[in-house]
Amino acid sequence: MFHKEGYKIISVAIVLFLGINVASYVAIQIKEWQIAILVLTLAFLILILQFFRNPKRKTLVADNTVVSPVDGKVVVIEEVFEKEHFKDNRLQVSIFMSPINVHVTRHPIGGNVTFSKYHPGKYLVAWHPKASEENERTTVVVKNNIVEILYRQIAGALAKRIVNYATEGEQVVQGSDSGFIKFGSRVDVFLPVGTKINVNLNEKVRGGESVIATL
Template identity: 80%
Template sequence: MFHKEGYKIISIALIIFIGVNVAAYVAIQIREWQFAILAITSAFLILVLQFFRNPKRNTKINEVTIVAPVDGKVVVIEEVYEKEYFKDNRLQVSIFMSPINVHVTRHPISGEVAFSKYHPGKYLVAWHPKASEENERTTVVVKNNQIEILYRQIAGALAKRIVNYAKEGEKVTQGSDSGFIKFGSRVDVYLPIGTKVDVTLNQKVKGGESIIALL
């Protein structure tokens, strides 16, 4: 199953794959070269397909758990000052996505979208200390009767487009699609101070399934 954001790129990749290999078969009579071109174009096609994959995730919807919004590795767990929306200290949990991770962003909790804003910006590497403030990013806040949390999609050096589906006032379900980041990046989650974090640094998590914190 592939994400809708990849349909156009996958179609173009398939056309290139077929066109190059048909041309190679017609124009090149050396079988070894034909196989080499087939291998290279197949690797390219596989990379495109794996990047836009959208595996089904079995989210166990629960009002007392916060699930990872994306696949990747936990790279930051620290108390910081969140100055865009809350304007107070929050517990930041950051998840870094490599190009081979699933890049679907999912809602970490069920509730109502209270805030959703896009910020144009730079393309510093995703782990750069200033990436969360200077890179292209989107900020989304979801709240319910239990908690209000903020998560931020941050573009990286390779990510040239962030897609955000969250609309203010919309009701969302934990684990459902919130957006997509193309070609590597990170997502920061801001939790209330005192929230019990249920992950450790360098731990790998799955979006929509792994629990990152408990109320």
């Protein structure tokens, strides 16, 4: 299954793959060159297909757990001052996605979307300390019966478009699609101080399935 954000790009990639290889078969008589072009274009097509894959995930829905919003590696666990919305100290858990990770963003908790905002910005590498405040990003806050948390999609050096589906006032289900970030990025999750964190630095997590915190 592929994500809807990739349909156009996948279609273009398939047309290019077929067009280039038909043209090489007609115009180039050297078989080795034809094979080389086939291999290179097939590799490119496979990269596009794997980037936009959207595997189904089985989320164990619970108000007292926070699931990872994305696939990737935990790169930050620290207490910080969150100055955009809460304006107090929060526990920040950041997950970095490489270009080979699934790039679907999922709601870490279910509940009511109380805040959703897009910020234009720079394209610093996603692990840069200032990326959370200076890069292109979207901020979403969801509140359930137990907690209100904020998570932020952050563009990286290669990510040129962030898609955010969350709209203020809507009810969302834990683990459901919240957005998509194209070509490498990171997501920050801001939790109340004192929340039990269930992951460690450099640990790999799966969006919608890995429980990163217990409330």
